[in-house]
Amino acid sequence: MSDRTENVAVSGESAPPPRLLNVDALRGFALFGILAVNIWAFADPYYASPSSNPTFDSGLDHALRFVVALLFETKFYLLFSFLFGYSFTLQMAAAERAGTAFVPRMLRRQGALLVIGLVHGAVLYYGEILSTYAVLGLALLACRGMPPARAIKVGIGLVLAVGVVWMLLGLAQLAEGDAGGTPSSDVTAKLVGFGGDAAATLGFHSGHLPSTLAAVAALQAPSAMAMFLFGFAAGRLRVFADPDGYRPLMRRILLLGLPVGLTGAVAYALAAAYAPGGGLETFAFGLGQLTAPGLTASYVVAALMLFQTVRGGRIERALAPMGRIALTNYLLQSVVLGVLFTGYGLGLVDRLSPPVVLAVVPAVFLCQAEMSRRWLRRHRYGPAEWVLRAATLAAIPPWRAR
Template identity: 40%
Template sequence: MRTQETLPVTPSTRLAAARIASVDALRGFSLLGILVVNIAFLASGYRMAGLAEPAFDSSLDWVVRWLVTLFMENKFYLLFSFLFGYSFTLQVDSAKRQGRPFVPMFLRRLAGLFLLGLAHAVLLFPGDILTTYAAVGLALLILRRIGPRTAVVLAVLLTLLLALGFVLLALLAMAGLDTTGTVTDGAAEAARSDTALGGVFWQIVGEHVRKLSLIIVTRVFFQGPAVLAACLIGMAVGKLGALRDLSAHTGTLRRLQWTGFTVGLAGAFFYTLSAWHGTVHKFWGEAVDLVTAPLLAAAYAATFLRVLPYMPRIARALAAPGRMALSNYLAQSLICSLIFTGYGMALIDRVSPPLEVAIGAGIFVAQVLYSHRWLKRHRYGPVEWLLRFLTYWRRPGQPSR
């Protein structure tokens, strides 16, 4: 930040800078994981229908599907949600220091986030999560005065209630309830989606809107509460100031690693079995994953933050895309849409899972390079600049009146 150039360098300012850099780097790391997961759904109507792409059935294809599901699916959006809750506390503190009314500013920010997410969902990717963050942000605003312990308790209760909901669905399915979504229906749905996504602009938009209407219940009753739970944990960590001095919490980080890489990974394996081989009912897998995915995500974060000081180059590389994560998140969907839909090359369901991962890695490397170049000349990413304008209702960098 340009204003920091005139400030005296003290141990406290160095610590603050390191803390911000570590959070930005963690956000960049989360962005990579989200891209590797999302690209499969952007590249195939079958994946959006919950099926494997029938054209790709080699051993390598299945290994990649298993690895992505096991280690990445439902983990990195939780990390991103955790950081959303953590950043919320930073925004509250910043408003207090500057003597600004926080509520109207944050409501404008959420409105801007919702509009961006709605445009993203309709034009590029119906799996958008920005609209969910906008809704969850209202809940954080209401709950902003609760203590860290209460926030954690609420997060745990939300998670357990969601898991219980999937257990009930599993029991109903075992009792003979028609859960719909058979393989035949799913395959027909995927073929229909492929045709639309490979078409012209209005066909693509129409398909996105149709998918949104199909997943709205899942988004409201399942993903939304899961995101809120992760945000509440982030808010609790922010209120405790636990990321200000990680060396003081080494024991906690170690416990998170042990728990996440044992219980969390076991739950992820159970979930992967249910997702791909049907050896466990899918609802049981979802119930287990809701409880254990946050543990594995926490283990990732704890490991990342512990090793980051020993990898300064990687930290610097990831911090730049993390600083403009919103711009990069939207750009990922735009680039993938140009590759896989009728907006561009229309390669929908023509790219194998290994190549999808390779393309995702290539996109992220390009974003790392572009983010570093952009931030040398600009203080904010382009979409971040727009969101700050909507939040403060003036050009970023312009003094308040």
């Protein structure tokens, strides 16, 4: 029995359509951006502190902080959120092919994602977002009957509301004379936790998880929900199944979204790199929340065009294995960064210069890309994807690819 037939027999589904390589490749691209942001939470104890790192002793250090804030921060979790919304429609289609009720499948899937996320946050990375996705996925489940046009309007409303609220908070801080803060006590706690043994690192992650989940709910959840809705609308319209049919729209997105997105990104990056911790950064963060979806959409369009034009889809095929097992790779990134920077391994927190930290990103990513390609030669799913699919189907999926 072929792997395709075996999978159909296990899941009860009719033969699924071919995978969308562009969606998998976009997930792989998103993993690169997420790694470029998350690595600083491991390597730099001052990251997300009210004060910039006082050990940054050169213009290059600050320039790299500016570039990361400009191109990566607040952009790639939005891309992942958008793809989550798109994949939600693929799950709907899979349930329809299988002739099974969609809601129980999705409840099981989100429950499993919540468990994975909480374990990930308590053990490997206190700043994790999977548990937030699990909860927001239930809200998307309630909106599953929403027409695409209405989903887009609700998403735009969320983006506007979030941006305006943060900008007003920034103005209030400035009116009170809050120009910046001093390093928080979390800096010392992270140095102790990551520079100690494995038990110290575990204690830091588990102890900071509740406060971080609250921060993620305030800082990222509303924008993530907006991108869920945008992705859901794109999935209902099957945009990635027929990207050529949306070329005029994609050109308009680049012409409008790129300059608008970069304007907000520059404002946020300048504040984050050179005036952190006060009302100016809060105001710039709000402006960035208004414009970041435009830059993220421009990334999507530019990537799709690149996939179609560079040497017959070579980049798309190279990134697709990473995205096909994106959940496993996301968790693996936390494992690798934990071994490098915390008490789980080398404890290199605050010991590498910013250029060296940034150089680690492509090295880790390229290793993951090659490992993903090799893994999928013999396995149909990544380990985390296999667990998530087993929970979704309430059945045991095939482990090996035949």
